[in-house]
Amino acid sequence: MRVTAAPLLEIVDLVRHFPVRNAFGRRTGWIRAVDGLSLAVWPGETLGLVGESGCGKSTLGKTVMGIYTPTAGDIRFAGREIGHLPARARRAIARDLQYVYQDPGASLDPRWKVVHSLHEPLKIHTRLARAEREQQVRAILAAVGLPDAHLDLYPHELSGGQQRRVALARILTLRPRMVILDEPTSGLDVSVQASVLKLFRNLQAAFALTYVFISHDLAVVRAMCARIAVMYLGTIVEVGETAAVFEKPRHPYTRSLLAAVPRIGGRRVTLDFVLEGEPPSPRDVPSGCRFRTRCPLVQDVCAVEEPRLREVEGGAVACHFA
Amino acid sequence: MSAAWFVLARLARDRSALLGLILIALLVVAALLAPVLATHPDDVFELHPAERLRAPGAGHWLGTDRMGADVYSRLLFGARITILIGVIAVGASLLVGVPVGLVAGYYHGWLSDLLMRVSDVFLAVPQVVLAIAIAQTLGPSLPNVILALSATYWPWFARVVYAETRALQKEVFVESTAALGASPWRLTALHVLPNIASPIIVRASIGMGFTILTAAALGFLGLGPPPPTPEWGRTIAESREFLPDAWWYATAPGVAIFLTVMGFNLLGDGLRDVLDPRLRRSRTARDD
Amino acid sequence: MTELLSVRGLSVDFVTDGGVAQVLDGINLDVGPGEVVGLVGESGCGKTTLARAILGILPTGPARIRGGEVRFKGADLLREDPAVVNDRVRGRAITFIPQDPYTSFSPVFPVRTQIMDLMKWKSPRADDGGRTRSPFRRYARERYRADRDAVLEALRGVQIPEPTRALRRLPHEFSGGQRQRLMIAMALLPQPDLIIADEPTTSLDVTIQAQILRLLRALVKERGVSVLFTTHDLGTAHEICDRVVVMYAGQEMEAAPADVFFARAAHPYTRRLLASVPSPGGEIRDIPGDVPSLIGPPSGCRFHPRCDYATAECREGRPALRALAQEHGVRCYHPVGAPDGADA
Numbered sequence: 001m002r003v004t005a006a007p008l009l010e011i012v013d014l015v016r017h018f019p020v021r022n023a024f025g026r027r028t029g030w031i032r033a034v035d036g037l038s039l040a041v042w043p044g045e046t047l048g049l050v051g052e053s054g055c056g057k058s059t060l061g062k063t064v065m066g067i068y069t070p071t072a073g074d075i076r077f078a079g080r081e082i083g084h085l086p087a088r089a090r091r092a093i094a095r096d097l098q099y100v101y102q103d104p105g106a107s108l109d110p111r112w113k114v115v116h117s118l119h120e121p122l123k124i125h126t127r128l129a130r131a132e133r134e135q136q137v138r139a140i141l142a143a144v145g146l147p148d149a150h151l152d153l154y155p156h157e158l159s160g161g162q163q164r165r166v167a168l169a170r171i172l173t174l175r176p177r178m179v180i181l182d183e184p185t186s187g188l189d190v191s192v193q194a195s196v197l198k199l200f201r202n203l204q205a206a207f208a209l210t211y212v213f214i215s216h217d218l219a220v221v222r223a224m225c226a227r228i229a230v231m232y233l234g235t236i237v238e239v240g241e242t243a244a245v246f247e248k249p250r251h252p253y254t255r256s257l258l259a260a261v262p263r264i265g266g267r268r269v270t271l272d273f274v275l276e277g278e279p280p281s282p283r284d285v286p287s288g289c290r291f292r293t294r295c296p297l298v299q300d301v302c303a304v305e306e307p308r309l310r311e312v313e314g315g316a317v318a319c320h321f322a
Numbered sequence: 323m324s325a326a327w328f329v330l331a332r333l334a335r336d337r338s339a340l341l342g343l344i345l346i347a348l349l350v351v352a353a354l355l356a357p358v359l360a361t362h363p364d365d366v367f368e369l370h371p372a373e374r375l376r377a378p379g380a381g382h383w384l385g386t387d388r389m390g391a392d393v394y395s396r397l398l399f400g401a402r403i404t405i406l407i408g409v410i411a412v413g414a415s416l417l418v419g420v421p422v423g424l425v426a427g428y429y430h431g432w433l434s435d436l437l438m439r440v441s442d443v444f445l446a447v448p449q450v451v452l453a454i455a456i457a458q459t460l461g462p463s464l465p466n467v468i469l470a471l472s473a474t475y476w477p478w479f480a481r482v483v484y485a486e487t488r489a490l491q492k493e494v495f496v497e498s499t500a501a502l503g504a505s506p507w508r509l510t511a512l513h514v515l516p517n518i519a520s521p522i523i524v525r526a527s528i529g530m531g532f533t534i535l536t537a538a539a540l541g542f543l544g545l546g547p548p549p550p551t552p553e554w555g556r557t558i559a560e561s562r563e564f565l566p567d568a569w570w571y572a573t574a575p576g577v578a579i580f581l582t583v584m585g586f587n588l589l590g591d592g593l594r595d596v597l598d599p600r601l602r603r604s605r606t607a608r609d610d
Numbered sequence: 611m612t613e614l615l616s617v618r619g620l621s622v623d624f625v626t627d628g629g630v631a632q633v634l635d636g637i638n639l640d641v642g643p644g645e646v647v648g649l650v651g652e653s654g655c656g657k658t659t660l661a662r663a664i665l666g667i668l669p670t671g672p673a674r675i676r677g678g679e680v681r682f683k684g685a686d687l688l689r690e691d692p693a694v695v696n697d698r699v700r701g702r703a704i705t706f707i708p709q710d711p712y713t714s715f716s717p718v719f720p721v722r723t724q725i726m727d728l729m730k731w732k733s734p735r736a737d738d739g740g741r742t743r744s745p746f747r748r749y750a751r752e753r754y755r756a757d758r759d760a761v762l763e764a765l766r767g768v769q770i771p772e773p774t775r776a777l778r779r780l781p782h783e784f785s786g787g788q789r790q791r792l793m794i795a796m797a798l799l800p801q802p803d804l805i806i807a808d809e810p811t812t813s814l815d816v817t818i819q820a821q822i823l824r825l826l827r828a829l830v831k832e833r834g835v836s837v838l839f840t841t842h843d844l845g846t847a848h849e850i851c852d853r854v855v856v857m858y859a860g861q862e863m864e865a866a867p868a869d870v871f872f873a874r875a876a877h878p879y880t881r882r883l884l885a886s887v888p889s890p891g892g893e894i895r896d897i898p899g900d901v902p903s904l905i906g907p908p909s910g911c912r913f914h915p916r917c918d919y920a921t922a923e924c925r926e927g928r929p930a931l932r933a934l935a936q937e938h939g940v941r942c943y944h945p946v947g948a949p950d951g952a953d954a
């Protein structure tokens with residue numbers, strides 16, 4: 001998928017910590033949500049970002065979007081550093097880099113009719129006349145498969161699926177280059193999920209989008225993403241082509257994660273599943289390698305030295321023994 | 323404005339809110355049509371010493387006061403004062419309190435803390451004491467009453483708006499519209515304000531009742547508009563020395579104040595029930 | 611084999627502002643002793659309503675049981691004395707594991723108080739009936755100790771570390787996975803015959819889910835407890851269930867042993883459902899159309915508007931149960947793979 005040499009999005013050693021305050025407002029610690037993360041996304045690709053709750057994937061998405069400012073590290077979009085821009089300049093980036101919430105219906109103002117919500121991005125970023133805006137809006141509405149009649153409705157008069165399409169349409173009016181999808185199919189029934197995934201595929205083709213697909217559902221990521229990055233407690237532990245990672249996972253956490261996914265028609269995975277315990281809290285990140293408290297391969301060096309993301313054939317891995 | 327009709331229809335179903343609406347409507351009608359409805363419209367200014375302290379009867383439905391003026395007619399004109407005080411005081415409070423609340427709610431930091439502490443200070447000042455102080459320095463009058471009331475009521479609006487703005491900031495649609503590139507101005511004016519309009523309206527209605535009651539108290543203490551203005555509170559003060567014989571003299575304005583304040587309170591409660599749950603209910607109706 | 615639980619022709623309506631929703635339409639369901647049965651369906655299919663109807667905890671205002679019976683160990687729970695059902699069956703012979711671990715505990719009481727409260731009334735050592743149902747009823751000391759020991763034993767069984775300490779903690783000090791372990795322990799303590807688990811792993815991460823499913827299956831098999839496990843995730847059903855029943859829009863469509871279900875499902879809806887699971891190859895197949903509203907649902911077989919094989923008879927009447935093989939039943943006029951059914 002690498003047509004050009006330059007990545008569209010480049011994240012370098014990104015850190016985002018949240019202070020923990022006690023009842024008196026004094027800081028008693030840090031939640032290290034994103035803790036030294038580096039990642040590259042190439043134009044036109046769909047990169048999957050997987051991890052379980054608490055790994056920081058949502059925080060990563062929001063920090064890239066500018067909803068949070070980075071504590072440290074760089075974010076480069078189309079070659080330009082965007083993590084530390086002044087507010088107005090950062091808002092202009094929204095034309096090219098957009099974000100879809102897990103509950104897209106909630107991202108619409110409940111008191112605004114659909115037509116106004118769809119016009120809004122164009123009013124913010126362009127100087128188009130009303131007639132031109134209307135043309136764009138109708139085109140986008142057709143692209144997401146909604147009838148013109150929906151323009152006059154309020155969000156609560158639409159079904160969940162229709163709200164999702166409206167939210168997507170709103171983002172697409174700006175013709176962004178990249179869209180971060182945050183758990184887009186979480187909680188959906190499997191048949192509804194299939195429809196949504198199909199829609200994403202069609203839109204990607206129609207609008208030449210690059211996706212960062214954040215999800216905890218490995219089956220979905222496997223079907224949708226050509227490349228996959230696995231997160232654990234704020235960093236990337238493994239990255240590579242999806243087929244390769246699924247077939248031969250290198251990092252012990254990736255192995256456990258894949259081993260936990262049920263395989264319909266195959267052997268029961270719970271019979272062999274061995275990973276014990278729960279992930280540590282992002283408040284109390286273990287020294288050295290974060291996964292060492294649950295890792296079957298743990299040695300002394302793991303407590304002392306944190307493994308860096310090392311390039312291996314077809315990807316990268318952060319483990320002393322991979 | 324179909325939304326307004328919708329609200330009115332829902333309101334009509336709630337009996338106490340309906341009662342409130344009717345009482346307010348009566349007040350407004352009384353104020354607007356005072357010259358027409360009054361039996362002795364000139365009694366606001368004229369004196370008829372010969373007819374003083376007549377009990378309610380044929381010519382004077384609610385009796386006469388110590389100057390011989392018709393209590394009923396003066397009551398109607400007093401409604402004008404009442405509404406004027408209420409609307410201007412609450413209006414001014416709104417104009418000051420809402421922007422303060424918006425700014426305090428939007429920003430997180432010293433500015434927000436400062437604004438809310440200032441509003442706390444004003445909240446702590448007892449309205450009557452402030453009114454007395456103003457009356458002493460500037461003289462008792464209608465504008466001064468309004469000043470005293472506005473200066474002490476605006477923090478209520480600031481508080482409500484502050485709390486609602488903070489709550490709204492956490493809403494996904496606010497965050498997502500910001501992510502879309504909307505400036506803080508746009509967010510505040512077009513997204514935050516319309517969504518907090520309901521609590522503001524409710525607070526305004528209840529505020530009217532509260533303000534009118536306090537205005538009557540100030541009038542009673544002599545801090546309000548001077549005679550011959552037929553302000554209700556002052557009328558009650560005037561009637562004191564003639565009680566309990568001339569019972570109509572105090573009862574009429576007293577009941578008027580009571581009904582007005584109750585009307586605004588009932589309306590405010592009704593509005594609170596209608597405006598917000600409607601939104602919440604429609605949203606959940608489509609959960610699958 | 612005599613069934614432990616036998617639901618026949620259960621129909622439940624919900625009265626809503628928009629009309630009467632026919633949430634369950636003549637459901638038949640069997641659970642045998644020591645069997646884990648998966649109730650699989652998408653949202654709105656009625657699986658949670660069915661679970662609640664069996665337990666007798668439907669919302670009393672809007673819910674109406676239109677007909678049918680729920681036979682548990684021979685007795686119809688819908689027609690028995692409610693006081694007896696409440697005392698002996700609910701929370702005792704049939705226990706419940708709810709879906710959301712974050713709201714299933716009271717946040718203000720320590721775990722010990724909540725579990726011992728349960729044991730006071732539902733422990734196997736509690737006497738039956740109980741003339742005094744007052745909350746002030748004394749909790750006999752020896753029984754309390756015996757129960758508490760049983761609780762500690764149960765907590766060890768679900769792998770909660772340091773059980774004595776754990777009991778003193780408040781629920782929010784436990785993670786979601788740990789809370790579900792506590793719920794499993796609480797569901798097993800009354801020594802039930804049947805546990806109804808309503809999507810217990812839906813809100814958990816996949817690695818925690820694997821741990822919980824393994825634990826639950828091991829524990830129930832060890833004790834011979836039956837489980838009715840509702841879920842919308844086919845993978846989860848694959849992991850833990852002996853038999854799978856599929857529901858759609860308030861009707862049960864197919865029931866089969868797990869291996870047969872996943873390999874040779876016959877109902878068109880089941881096949882479409884299995885096909886819509888994302889495949890590694892990247893192909894994505896969805897089901898055209900939408901789930902129907904239950905207020906004025908489609909006549910006959912409720913899947914017919916979206917079914918490739920629907921004919922006139924599918925509209926007219928709901929198909930009866932057809933046994934395709936040993937234990938494999940399907941309610942369809944055109945099951946795929948049957949001699950006179952539709953093509954595969």
